[in-house]
Amino acid sequence: MKLGALAVSAAFALAACGSSGGGGGSSSSAPAGGGSSSSSGGSSSSSAASVKVGMAYDVGGRGDKSFNDLAAAGLDKAKTTLGVQTKELAATQGESEQSKEDRLTLLATSGYNPVVAVGFAYSTAVGKVVPKFPKVHFAIIDDDANCTGSTAQPNVECLLFTENESSFLVGVAAALATKTKNVGFIGGVNEPLIQKFQAGFQAGVHAVNKSIKIQVKYLTQPPDFGGFGDPAKGKTTALGMYQNGADVVYHAAGGSGAGLFDAAKQVDKLAIGVDSDQYQTAPADEKSLILTSALKGVDTAVYDFISQDVKGQFKAGSTRFSLKDNGVGYATSNPKLKPYEATIEKYKKEIISGQITVPTTI
Structure with a gap:
């Protein structure tokens, strides 16, 4: 690797290490500790003050008010409560696979251990980089390719979530709230993970009323991951759905979701956020239009990973966080959701009990 050139590359946006605004607010199921794990391995204990944690963000980085900000919140908590040192690097729009590999390599060679890769887009890069640094512990969010089968790595923990379940619940909310019997789903990139959000959302909508129309649009196709950081495209897509009759639109599109909220404000229709409680971070003139958000405890998962590593309790393998x-x-901050909460809770209990099995594929 040409690390000299790498260090000055414009592809590396070094994020500030201040506190994040990526979550908060009341919820029916606030992300907390836990998660089921299938893992092995361990490490020797180390002093927290000497631990240097590296964070490699997905497109949008800190400040996306969604997925990346949740990871940042977990890192901030580790810095505040554990006293670890941190460094943050962010992906850029349209970057190459090599850029992701270089980013992880830079962190590992600079003494950062553990290193957190935020998002499934790092899957291939993690697979190529981690074998070169067997003493460095890595975590990757939303991908298990490096934790299963013949490609499992002994120094990687995969942090996974049942996004289909939370998406089912906001699908129920959308079905109960729609007046036109027409709702929408915007995915950032047409990948299996985002299809999981779509599958859960569709199942939740149709559990309430099978006759409701669901419009579906993806902003980009792989290998273009720009769909997670393009608010303008998000707004154009959302406006098209509203113009075609939808009055509630749910997004799983990272930073592009800001465009959805702008569109909802323009036409005075409802939107549903993702990952964090986006009602809490929205401008005052958009808050009332964000009916709810599908919550995902990325902040807790990141903090727990770092905390366990500091304690010398690293575990390779997959850890899954579920309903x-x-x-x-799902978030309950918006008073507009109140009339629907009892019904959503009924479905939530049925999912937890196993009475309802939420699909993971479309």
């Missing part, structure tokens, strides 16, 4: 252990849920 049953409060790893995912």
Whole structure:
């Protein structure tokens, strides 16, 4: 690797290490500790003050008010409560696979251990980089390719979530709130993970009323991951759905979701956020239009990973956060959701009990 050139590359946006605004607010299932794990391995204990944690964000980085900000919140908590040192690097729009590999390599060679890769887009890069640094512990969010089968790595923990379950619950909310019997789903990138959000949302909508129309649009196709950081495209897509009759639109599109909220404000229709409680971070003139958000405990998962590593309790393998252990849920900050909460809770209990099995594929 040409690390000299790498250090000055414009592809590396070094994020500030201040506190994040990526979550908060009341929820029926606030992301908390837990998660079921399938893992092995361990490490020797180390002093927290000497631990240097590296964070490699997905497109949008800190400040996206969604997925990346949740990871940042977990890192901030580790810095505040554990006293670890941190460094943050962010992906850029349209970057190459090599850029992701270089980013992880830079962190590992600079003494950062553990290193957190935020998002499934790092899957290939993690697979190529981690074998070169067997003493460095890595975590990757939303991908298990490096924790299963013949490609499992002994120094990687995969942090996974049942996004289909939280998406089902906000699908129920959308079905109960729609007046036109027409709702929408915007995915950032047409990948299996985002299809999981779509599958859960569709199942939740149709559990309430099978006749409701669901419009579906993806902003980009792989290998273009720009769909997670393009608010303008998000707004154009959302406006098209509203113009075609939708009055509630749910997004799983990272930073592009800001465009959805702008569109909802323009036409005075409802929107549903993702990952964090986006009602809490929205401008005052958009808050009332964000009916709810599908919550995902990325902040808790990141903090727990770092905390366990500091304690010398690193575990390779997959850890999954679900509705049953409060790893995912839905936000209740907007008073407009109140009339629907009892029904949503009924479905939530049925999912937890196993009475309802939420699909993971479309």
